[in-house]
Amino acid sequence: MPGEIFEFSWFRNRDGHCVVAMAADDETAALSGCEPAPPGTMQRFISVNVDPAAGIGDIEQYNPLKQHKCLFRSFAEAETSEEGILAFADTYGMLGLDRENADPNSPPLLCTLEPLEVWHREIRSISKALRLWDMVQAEDAHGLTTRLSPIISWVDADIKGGSVRNLPDPAASFPDFEPDDLRWFRTHPEVIDYYRAGDLVVPAKMWVQAITNRHLESRISPRILWDDSVRKRWSLYFTPVNLIGAIWLQFAQSVTQEKDYRRCRQCESWFEIDHYTARTNRYFCSNACRSKAYRDRQTRARNLYSQGMSLAEIADELGSDKTTIEGWVDGMA
Numbered sequence: 413m414p415g416e417i418f419e420f421s422w423f424r425n426r427d428g429h430c431v432v433a434m435a436a437d438d439e440t441a442a443l444s445g446c447e448p449a450p451p452g453t454m455q456r457f458i459s460v461n462v463d464p465a466a467g468i469g470d471i472e473q474y475n476p477l478k479q480h481k482c483l484f485r486s487f488a489e490a491e492t493s494e495e496g497i498l499a500f501a502d503t504y505g506m507l508g509l510d511r512e513n514a515d516p517n518s519p520p521l522l523c524t525l526e527p528l529e530v531w532h533r534e535i536r537s538i539s540k541a542l543r544l545w546d547m548v549q550a551e552d553a554h555g556l557t558t559r560l561s562p563i564i565s566w567v568d569a570d571i572k573g574g575s576v577r578n579l580p581d582p583a584a585s586f587p588d589f590e591p592d593d594l595r596w597f598r599t600h601p602e603v604i605d606y607y608r609a610g611d612l613v614v615p616a617k618m619w620v621q622a623i624t625n626r627h628l629e630s631r632i633s634p635r636i637l638w639d640d641s642v643r644k645r646w647s648l649y650f651t652p653v654n655l656i657g658a659i660w661l662q663f664a665q666s667v668t669q670e671k672d673y674r675r676c677r678q679c680e681s682w683f684e685i686d687h688y689t690a691r692t693n694r695y696f697c698s699n700a701c702r703s704k705a706y707r708d709r710q711t712r713a714r715n716l717y718s719q720g721m722s723l724a725e726i727a728d729e730l731g732s733d734k735t736t737i738e739g740w741v742d743g744m745a
């Protein structure tokens with residue numbers, strides 16, 4: 413089926429990652445997609461840990477999109493501190509920025525050096541797009557008005573040559589507002605027309621679309637691939653060239669398919685809600701988490717019982733019923 417993601421596999425370094433500071437030369441800057449810094453300036457990079465004796469060590473191959481249905485949410489929520497970014501890299505690997513500009517016939521095997529600046533920019537962009545999308549999904553008119561109105565009225569006044577000095581800075585209403593966004597609003601007067609007509613949902617959707625397309629650019633490649641397992645024929649697929657492309661593609665899929673997500677009550681990770689999922693599984697990401705939550709409740713009930721709480725009180729406390737609690741504490745002295 414077109415639009416399907418085909419077997420994207422990625423690499424992570426089991427020896428972890430670190431932050432290094434170095435003077436970036438033009439070649440590193442060009443490969444990693446950041447602005448060339450003035451000569452002599454130190455820049456901070458995420459690097460894979462390399463054992464000087466053994467070289468690059470333990471590389472694990474895995475399938476991020478199959479294993480993590482909400483990878484884009486985890487990335488959007490990644491802490492932008494150096495520790496937060498290192499934790500993400502240790503779990504999922506590097507973003508693969510140098511593959512965007514690499515020779516397609518001999519891409520680098522392992523991406524070893526990526527500017528922190530680009531990591532920050534990507535996290536900011538996806539969390540901005542996700543916040544907008546969540547507001548649209550939740551029909552949060554108040555949120556959309558608070559965040560979008562100041563930006564659009566600013567651009568509107570600016571285009572018409574009015575005074576913008578008395579208007580609030582557009583970046584103040586929307587955290588992570590970037591110069592690219594301003595350029596985009598300026599070149600899309602139809603967004604302002606929708607706004608004047610009292611519609612903020614369409615401008616928000618158009619903005620999400622623009623941000624997403626900007627970040628998919630040069631990171632997704634169409635391929636025909638032979639499907640040997642089921643269909644025994646060629647199909648057309650979108651394949652990410654790197655992890656950051658896979659993350660944006662997963663976000664794009666989620667937006668176009670209007671998927672729902674929920675936070676697991678046990679481990680707090682995000683999971684996708686399939687509308688056909690049995691109702692019992694709707695609060696937990698996995699059977700393991702569901703069983704763990706069940707065992708935790710039992711333990712809690714037994715503890716409360718041994719502290720002298722009555723069955724009715726425990727049932728009340730745990731939002732359960734007396735018979736269930738009685739079964740759990742049965743046989744306790």
Ligand SMILES: [Zn+2]
Binds near residue numbers: 676698
């Ligand atoms: Zn869980």
